[in-house]
Amino acid sequence: MTEQLSPPSIQDTAAWSNTLQAALADANIPTLLMVLVHLTASEQWLSQRYQCTKVRGIDDHDTGGLEPEIQQEVRDAAHQAILAWKEGRTPQLKQASAQLVQDMLSVSIGEAVPSGYSDMAAAGLGLDAEFALDQKAQFELPxxxxxxxxxxxxxxxxxxxxxxxxxxxxxxxxxxxxxxxxxxxxxxxxxxxxxxxxxxxxxxxxxxxxxxxxxxxxxxxxxxxxxxxxxxxxxxxxxxxxxxxxxxxxxxxxxxxxxxxxxxxxxxxxxxxxxxxxxxxxPRMPDIQGLQSFKGHCVHTALWPEDLDVTGKRVAVIGNGASAMQVVPAIVDQVAHLTIFQRSKQWAAPFAKFKKQVPDSVRFLLREVPFYQEWYRQRLSWIFNDRIHHSLQKDPEWPHPERAINKYNDRQRAHFTDYIKEQLGQRQDLLNDVLPDYPPFGKRMLMDNGWFRTVARDDVTLITGGISRITERGLVTDKGVEHEVDIIIIATGFDxxxxxxxxxxxxxxxxxxxxxxxxxxxxxxxxxxxxxxxxxxxxxxxxxxxxxxxxxxxxxxxxxxxxxxxxxxxxxxxxxxxxxxxKRDVHDEYNQRIQEAHDRMIWTHKGMSNWYRNAQGRVVxxxxxxxxxxxxxxxxxxxxxxxxxxxxxxxxxxxxxxxxxxxxxxxxxx
The missing domain is CATH 3.50.50.60 (FAD/NAD(P)-binding domain)
Known part of the structure; x- marks a missing residue:
């Protein structure tokens, strides 16, 4: 961890101290606790008094669930320890055992973690020599x-x-x-x-x-x-x-x-x-008759021209995956009318931090406080990595496979369904058109950038079903209805x-x-x-x-x-x-394990397709x-x-x- 131990070069120590004091009011307390362990080498900060509660959802859980007076105690101690570091005191924790890293993680995130996570965290914190950048002495080159x-x-x-x-x-x-x-x-x-x-x-x-x-x-x-x-x-x-x-x-x-x-x-x-x-x-292009005959602008999201102006235009979007979910809310206020051609429905999770800026106080901590960003990363890694893995395993005894694969997945479905209903507002008539009929996470789970609110607008039309052909003027649905547009945006992803x-x-x-x-x-x-x-x-x-x-x-x-x-x-x-x-046998045995594991997971659920599987039905x-x-x-x-x-x-x-x-x-x- 030597790369980030040099104090910042700020001349006015008093001003820096005041900035730090103010920033600590917005600090993530579980992360501060880990900073204290590193700077002081005192394991008192891992005692039961400072045990954080479990993180719920994908929130940063800034308070750690601790009482206000304990939070302030942590801030005050961190202020002293960080100032001592700035004045030249080296971090006291010289080495950290695998058990110590595991204990630190468990206190920080409020639950026990597998030993593999402590090994990953140690590497991310610079404690694994194999992940050190300078390896010149390790390679004997011919x-x-x-x-x-x-x-x-x-x-x-x-x-x-x-x-x-x-x-x-x-x-x-x-x-x-x-x-x-x-x-x-x-x-x-x-x-x-x-x-x-x-x-x-x-x-x-x-x-x-x-x-x-x-x-x-x-x-x-x-x-x-x-x-x-x-x-x-x-x-x-x-x-x-x-x-x-x-x-x-x-x-x-x-x-x-x-x-x-x-x-x-x-x-x-x-x-x-x-x-x-x-x-x-x-980029993957859709196989639609007449695609080349369209006289207006036709662009794939991966090949977006810098000079494309959608202002006041009638725009069609083919697809409703990750790229469509981003581009549609981004352009809807500029276009005259937006028509979305949806082949399948998508689950999307609430995205509270979409476009949210990191406050200056938090940026100060992440940028200038030793070990703060490193431990903030480790907490995020736990929150966004494997916490839902168990909920994606099929339960053969689950009585409702048509809507979920187990009881946890069913709870996820209820949560996301309530969210979609709330986002649609007065347009509950669209619910059947946007609510997926497969279990959550059966396809890539998307983050909602305002998609459901957008499709509920009066200047947006959602077309379900297929496209039979494209003409010089627009798109014809499989029901024979033509939609005239000025621009076609192809949001069908990649091969x-x-x-x-x-x-x-x-x-x-x-x-x-x-x-x-x-x-x-x-x-x-x-x-x-x-x-x-x-x-x-x-x-x-x-x-x-x-x-x-x-x-x-x-x-x-x-x-x-x-x-x-x-x-x-x-x-x-x-x-x-x-x-x-x-070795061939090593390769084959590993890939057999992959498919056996997938047979127990959501992406092979019956009656559902996704881009994860190939023509042979294997998840690849x-x-x-x-x-x-x-x-x-x-x-x-x-x-x-x-x-x-x-x-x-x-x-x-x-x-x-x-x-x-x-x-x-x-x-x-x-």
Whole structure:
């Protein structure tokens, strides 16, 4: 935790003290208690007197449920301890055992937590050496060793920083002219996170956030700033696409075909290939007759033109998923009329902090008080991660599977139904059109940005059912009614199931990833590695999407650390370049466990469809596992799961066999 121990450089100590005193009035008491433990090393702050009550819902629970006089006692003690730190006193807690971290979490959140969460918290607090940034002394690199990273989004930025801090030569290939990936590309009105940005950020790069849930511009600015601050831009080749990657079995490296925006092509060699293209990479267009014939503006939310003006226009929106739920309330006050074409209904949870700014006093604490933001993050991680996981398990004895999967899920349904009714106000006639007929969380649970209030407006029309065709002037429903519009907004999301679909990937023997996944769909061990594709890692791969909650940034950090941990061990074991490939039986057993777990969970509930499942009916997007379990598996970094060979020991004829197979396939192709 050395990165955040230097006191802020404020000259007027008295003014800073006064600002701190005022800010502490708005402090989160459970977080302050943890700050006190760190600064004083006194475990009195973990005694029963300061035991916080359980967090309800997704509220910050600022009082901790403690009596007012106890809250003030904590504020006063924190004021003294923080001022002592500012005046030069070092934090007294030098080390923290796993048990101490677990006790701290339990006091802070008001309930017992699994041991895996204390391990995750310790890593987030900087207590796990494997997550330290500076790892240069840990890697023994052979001459010429090189890594290629595909994509400069969240995973690509994290990979680049970890590689650079480990002294490993690398290059990042990015198709756009800037970092950010999804956040650079998606610029539609209302675009933002539905995860608190204090955990939708890197553990090693704190930020002074203006909102609790940031909009696109602030998030994009954060990732751009991180790339600049950590000096990785010089390693990124912007405006360049990866066309294909082919594994060279004889030399145990990848040949990566790239093309710049000017048409210049090149082949890069990589001892390790990291795919950071993610799930939300390729926009999905609806298959509607006549889509190209429309004479007005027709845009996908992921390709929003900067000069698109919807003011006074008749606008149609196709879809009602996450992007639609953001863009519709954002533009409704500008348009003349809004027509929403809804194929299926969506659950959405109350979103009290939507657009809510972080008060200056709280920003001061998060920015300048040691350990405050770190512990605030840990509490958020608990609140937004696995707390509902148990409620998403099917109860075979539950008598009402048509509306819920267990008694907890039924309570969730009642709560969300009451909320929808309240939001519709006088328009209860719309209830049947918007109230889902499947259990809550059966599809991605959305955060309500004002969707239900918006569809209840007089200048908004909600159309249920299908679209038969699109004409030059508008859209025709499956009932034959035409709706004339000036602009069509396509909010149908991304081709998330066609993973690694933006480039051709050929592994051992020339087999493509499409061929490898042809029978069952996308599969990977831990969601990152596949048999037949040695020395290759795919971040945010199959069965890693967080359908039950959590931060994808934290997930990606864990996956990148896993790859780095394996790289470290493989280099040491082989004393140079290597071939690392997950064992087939290990891969298959893990994926069998995934589907068995999904069979017990909500996303395989009968009579319901979602984008998590492929054509074969397998859930390939979301994970069925708890965040802490998955994190612990990755942290173990077990080489026993892999075939590992020094590159020099590989058979020289393997490349020739691959070439012969490739030539045979070409000659027999129709």
């Amino acid at each position: 001459p010429g060793f090189h890594v290629v990273v595909i994509g400069a989004g969240v995973a690509g930025i994290c990979s680049a920083i970890r590689l650079m801090q480990s002294g490993i030569p690398f290059v990042v290939i990015e198709k756009n002219n800037e970092v950010g990936g999804t956040w650079h590309e998606n610029r539609y009105p209302g675009c933002g996170v539905d995860t608190p940005n204090h955990i939708y950020s890197f553990s090693f790069a704190k930020h002074d956030w203006a909102r609790y849930f940031a909009l696109q511009a602030e998030i994009q600015s954060y990732f751009e700033q991180v790339a600049t601050d950590f000096g990785i831009r010089k390693h990124i080749r912007f405006n360049t696409k990866v066309l294909a990657a082919r594994y060279d079995e004889q030399h145990a490296h990848w040949n990566v075909d790239i093309e710049s925006s000017t048409g210049e092509k090149q082949i890069l060699r990589a001892n390790l290939l990291l795919s950071a293209v993610g799930l939300l990479n390729v 998330a199931l066609n993973m690694l679909g933006s480039f051709t990937l050929q592994g051992r023997g020339g087999q493509t990833i499409r061929e490898a996944w042809a029978e069952k769909g996308a599969q990977a061990f831990y969601g990152v590695v596949m048999p037949g594709f040695p020395n290759f890692f795919a971040f945010a791969g199959p069965n890693t999407a967080l359908g039950h909650g959590g931060s994808v940034v934290a997930l990606l950090e864990a996956q990148v650390r896993y790859a780095m941990g394996l790289l470290k061990k493989a280099l040491k074991e082989c004393n140079g370049t290597f071939e690392l490939e997950v 997007a979301t994970t069925p596992f708890r965040n802490d379990d998955y994190w612990s598996w990755l942290r173990a970094t077990d080489l026993a799961h892999y075939h590992l060979k020094p590159a020099a020991s590989l058979p020289a004829h393997s490349q020739q066999q691959a070439a012969m197979r490739s030539q045979h396939e070409k000659s027999t192709a129709p």
